[in-house]
Amino acid sequence: MKKLVVVGLGLIGGSLARDLKLRMDYKVYGVDNNINHINKAIELGIIDEEGSLNDVADASVVIVAVPVNVMPEVIKKVLDKVGLETLVFDVGSVKNEICKAVEYHPNRKNFVAAHPLAGTEFSGPEAAILDLFDDKVNIICEADKTDWRILDNAISLFKKLNMHIKMMNPVEHDRHIAYVSHLSHVSSFMLGKTVLEIEKNEQAIFDMASTGFASTVRLAKSSSSTWTPIFLGNKENVLQSLKEYIKNLSEFKEMLENEDAEGLNKTMNNTNYIKKVLNGIEQNN
Template sequence: MKKLVVIGLGLIGGSLALDLKKRGNYKVYGVDQNPNHIKKALKLGVIDEEISFSEIVDAAVIIIAVPVNIIPNLTTQVLDIISENTLVFDVGSVKNEICKAVENHKKRKNFVAAHPLAGTEFSGPEAAILNLFEHKVNIICEADKTDWKILDEAISLFKQLNMRIKMMQPVEHDRHIAYVSHLSHISSFMLGKTVLQIEKNEQAIFDMASTGFASTVRLAKSNADTWAPIFLENKDNIITSLNEYIKNLNEFKDLIENTDDSGLRESMKNTNYIKSILNGIKEND
């Protein structure tokens, strides 16, 4: 069996561990600074054994699934000690700083900068689930800088998970992900905050929360320790997207204040075009 090490036993790292144990010929070892995460991961069968950082040297595959602000330095440390044939990949949702951190490392060829577009609003080893990555997109950045044999191994691993592979440059990735993913989380957090500030009757929130509100605010349940570093690491792109979002909110508020019925309808009808894009995504899944 191949030795697979997962560093960071949260939702993504834990789900990868579960799925790869089931689908591949791997014995899965876990590394986590939180001893409770190790205990839970062992109890739940997410990992087979705990391992120390110094014991990862002979691993076949190492997955780095820690907060994005830690990934650059940790990836460098991992590359410093691995064997010549070890595949190392991260799962961070911000790629540019990670790629810059390892660009001149002598074992850059062993590294795959990956971002599986999958997740839930839950966190920790107990959030790990099977089939989380089924038919999801996995973005690989700077594939040309990875040794072709190691890249081929990574792609084979992702295909074991039934993921669809997309290639992208890190700057492009971070810009697009700020608009499509990171802004969605900010919007959800701030919607939740606004409702909590305005509506002090918690029972009223519970009773009146329709499926629309529940689905829109779902991401506000996400872990702050995961998302604060993401927002800060992708700060420039997020500020650009927030400025545009705030402008649109203000324009929408003006339409309501001015009782502009036709303007409201036009704004919403134009935005309905998003349905055709999302329906296309469903058809391709």
């Protein structure tokens, strides 16, 4: 039976372990600094055994799914120990620093810099679910630096998960992801914070919360220990996206203060174009 080592047993690492164990018949070893995560992952059948970084030496596949601030060092430690044909890939949502960190590693050819665009607002091994990656996009950066046979194995694995593969430069990835993912999380966190600060009567919030509010603020339930390193790791791009977002909020506020119905209507009508963009993305996928 092929051996899979998953380093980091949160939502993404745990969900990958679940799916690959079922779809590709791996024996799964889990590595995590939190012993409670190990015990829960074994209890839930996500992993077969607790492992260590020494297990990567004879593994077919190693997945690194730790917070992005420690990911470069963990990847390098894994690459120090891997076998000649071992596939190593990460799932980090910030790619440029990771790619730079492993650029000159002797086993760089074993590594695939990946970012599966999937997830929920929940965390920990309890959050791991089957089929999380079906019909989702998986971005691969610097594919040309991976041995073609290992890259082929990675693409075959991602196809088993029913993912759509996109190739992208890591710098472009980090800039784009700041707008389509990181800014969304900032907005959700700050919307939740604003409402909690203004509306002290929590029951009133729950009584009046519509599905629109619930869906908009859903991401505010995400783990701060996951997202603080992401925001800091992609700091410059997040700051730029926030600068433009705050400018638009200020303009909206000014139109409202001036009772500029024409401006408000035009702004919202123009923004309705997002429906066409998103529909096109869904059709292409």
